[in-house]
Amino acid sequence: MHEKIQRINETEWEIPKGFVENMRVSGRFFLSDLLAEGIEDGALTQLANVACLPGIINHSYGMPDIHWGYGFPIGGVAAFDETEGIISPGGVGFDINCGVRMITTPLTEADLTDKQGLIEELFEAVPTGVGAKSPIRLSQNDLTLMLEEGARHAVELGYGCAADVGRCEENGAMEGADISAVSKKARQRGVPQMGTLGSGNHFLELQTAEEILDAETAKTFGVKEGQLCIMIHCGSRGLGHQVCTDHLKVLEEAVKKYNIDLPDRQLACAPLDSPEGQAYFGGMAASANYAWANRQVITHIVREIFVKRFEIDYEEMPLIYDVAHNVAKWEEHEVDGVRKKVCVHRKGATRAFGPGRAEIPQEFRSAGQPVIIPGSMGTSSYLLAGTDGAMAQTFGSTCHGAGRVKSRSSAKKSLTGDAVAAELLKDGIYVRAPNPAAIAEEAPDVYKPSSEVVKTVSDAGISKIAVRLRPLGVIKG
Amino acid sequence: MPFEELEHTADVKMRITAPDFLSLLAESGDAMASVLYGDFAKEPETLTVEIEAEGEDSSELVVNFLSELLFLTEVEYLVPLSYSIAQEGNRVFGTVSGIEFDRTKHAGGICVKGISYSGLSLEETAEGFELTIIFDI
Secondary structure, rough: OOOOOOEOOOOOEEEEEOOOOOOOOEEEOOOOHHOOOOOHHHHHHHHHHHHHOEEEEEEEEEEEEEOOOOOOOEEEEEEEOOOOOOOHHHHHOOOOOOEEEEEEEEEEEOOOOHHHHHHHHHHHHHHOOOOOOOOOOHHHHHHHHHHHHOOOHHHHHOOOOHHHHHOHHHOOOOOOOHHHHOOHHHHHHHHHHOOOOOOOOOOOEEEEEEEEHHHHHHHHHOOOOOEEEEEEEEHHHHHHHHHHHHHHHHHHHHHHHHOOOOOOHHHOOOOOOOOOOHHHHHHHHHHHHHHHHHHHHHHHHHHHHHHHHHHHOOOOOEEEEEEEEEEEEEEEEOOOOEEEEEEEEEOOOOOOOOOOOOOOOHHHHOOOEEEEEOOOOOOOEEEEEHHHHHHOOOOOOOOOOOOOOOOOOHHHHHOOOHHHHHHHOOOOEEEEEEHHHHHHHOHHHOOOOHHHHHHHHHHHOOOEEEEEEEEEEEEEE | OOOOEEEEOOOEEEEEEOOOOOHHHHHHHHHHHHHHHHOOOOOOOOOEEEEEEEEEHHHHHHHHHHHHHHHHHHOOOOOEEEEEEEEOOOOOEEEHHHHHHOOHHHHHOOOOOOEEEEEEEEEEEEEEEEEHHHHHH
């Protein structure tokens, strides 16, 4: 660990002011001893750079899956004051509202008599990888409505059931979406990609709820031991990427216009109350809504296949929850004993609101918000609950995944996709991807152990582990 | 090889060299195509589309050119193979030619989300230009 970093307790560390010039607040991050061994200096510098941004409140935060990103580190969280603060695409990422959702089924692993056939059918039905074309014909009017109403409009078009909407963060549609802040180019990319998975770390996975670690919370969320579950991880596709690219150009100019002193060009930003900042927020919110619609359409495709294959009802596959882990949002938090409206950036971090918050679906409110943390394709994923500790320590935030430790190029040099797939098959995990390299690049070894990451957020008190899910079959984008 | 992949934890970092700036743009386009499609066989070109980009400096011009090319690959399903481009001041314009994306031939790569300023460096060397750039994936 860098010599200037101070350890606060078993899991929490501090980057003091002065680590880089002009830090307005200190940085705080959460790592176990094991995870601390692999921390990149570049990620710590990025966390310190975020602490230099105008209007930042309390601290710049890093979750246990922290690693080097664009602008903010991946796993970075920061809240900004309503009047003094800024908004930055570097705190959201290119893939606006990249997120993950979990669906349960009435099935168990024993029902998967033809797992390979099922995965192959899903792979054909859910367009995946580069050049994937939407399985639906989306009109310009429906695209507009998806940008404004998110998952709700997808459900209105028949891609889901009404209950799905209430099980999404923000009810599947952020307020403040501004379609005038979504360029024609972004729309052109968005129409043919609705209902596609993308690539990289995006996936569609079949899992079994192998271990119930908090019986009461699992029961509240409606998850039983041995239950077959489905997890979907993807985002706003080319539409969101284009919105980010378009607004970065504007915000580069805004930095000069508003004389914002930045430690790093990647943190291009604008005051929250400026026209440029508001335009980015509006475009980002619209992209986030597109992403919720996208995951909703994919969910529908998957459910239809399950209905036909297993002769179960559509309604027997409820959405447990859908979280966004690349987004900036207006939220109310207690700051120095006063309830304030702040703009929370979460870049590779998940909202983890504690029990009682009105934003949590009524039926889950006593347990805290469901938090879905995917592992790598060979390792367990987890369902957790948000806590009061997260509200007090991290503006209601926690980790988002396992976090990479190994580059794609070194993964490809040391592993072949076929060998990785064969090894996973020995453990009963059938993997399908558009090409073998995609499997090698996402091999389990290139990620931090997901178990250590969730143990750390649990030990830090910012989430509570409810269920461990073991992978059975994976489609990698 | 005019481009090579460097170590990067999460994304794809490339070093690209060329004797002049327009060739550098073309080589950068080839580098991005290798990320998107992996190794693929070059075939006779069947598609040509216009491309144009502006930038306040050379770095911004590279980023904007590649962002525009990325857009064309997604909306035109163009697998780019060759470039005919010219430069006037801070603007480049011309055409890019290639073939239509075919899942059976071009599925060897990974989606690029954006072209980032992170780790970007563009230098004039004795041999021409050297660019280091990260493709956000």
